[in-house]
Amino acid sequence: MSTVKVYVGMSGGVDSSLTAALLVEQGYDVTGVYMKNWTQDLPGMKCPWADDLADAKRVAVQLGIDFKVFDFQNGYKQKVVDYMIDEYKNGRTPNPDIMCNQEVKFKLFLDAALEDGADMIATGHYAQVQDGVLKRAIDDNKDQTYFLYRITHEALQKTLFPLGAMTKPEVRAEAEKRNLFTASKKESMGICFVGSVGIREFLGQYITTEPGEIIDTQTKKSVGQHDGAIFFTLGQRHGLNVGGGLPYYVVGKDMDKNEVYVTRDLNDKELWRKQVELSSLHWIDQKPADGQKLQVRMRHRASLIDAKLKGSTLILGEPQRAIAAGQSAVLYDGQVVLGGGII
């Protein structure tokens, strides 16, 4: 039988570098692909993508595999960046990385790879896949399934996650053992295209904002002014610039009035939810039964908590803090990722 052709998404980090190395060792016909996503080139700001591309290429050369660059700038801008900006405009708090996986990595990239002759794709995600079923990674600490719940069953059938059974320290060690150029590269964080600018400044470039009142819900009085309600999300503490006494936390906002509501009460009802409505439900394999006992993760790296889904209402076993509209609830049945929805 002929060898399976796998296209590996290489970001220039350790994880995807080792992913490619492992696949080569396992006998696959590997091609490295750097996805050129949309970035914002600001004067005076150094964009790391060029370095990442160079790193990815360097590793590919090291491994002796083919290397390509796929340009997804337009798709990425439309599906991820614009989505994010729109959500913020509507007063919500989106998760662009989930959208990036759904729309770019496991759609655009997958399609482009297949078109280019690949049989499968692979990425350095910490997750496991088995017969099109997504499962949590062995390394609980690194599990990235939260970001992957909106991938389709079909896409997963053509996907490999070679790192799913490894822990991060093992990955580092194996990368070092192979002298991969990226072995000790620092972990990347934050929204890639926003870079070091910060979400505030980024949004500020696409949306004109006006100052508005910050209102204490306990006293109903204004305690200060903000520079745009769009910049604040549920549970947020910093950036209000209001001093004195105890800290204030955002408990809500009114985009039309451009008002941000805050409280000093850590137990404020708005801050703790035990029930949330989900929309845009997505199931990888099949929908769980109504009322079935499940586990849910309300944010990346949060622990799994018991929950039940009735219709589109998610009932949590214990109250969760600062569950903002636009964020995702990802449902699990043990190790299996069922899918989830947007709050």
Add this chain to the structure above:
RNA sequence: UGGGGUGUGGCCAAGUGGUAAGGCAUCGGUUUUUGGUGCCGACAUUCGGGGGUUCGAAUCCCUCCACCCCAG
């Protein structure tokens, strides 16, 4: 220009003779793919101004200034 009160870093606030707590905010770092949270660190040579007493004062005295309350 009658009586009372207050004035400590951007904000709140300890400290009443012994050489400026703490909190909030802010800034930086960190939590190893979102927002946010949390955590760690930095942050007043100076206590409304000016004199004086004292070995030594934010703390005592004098005086000026500012603000608040009550009265009229």
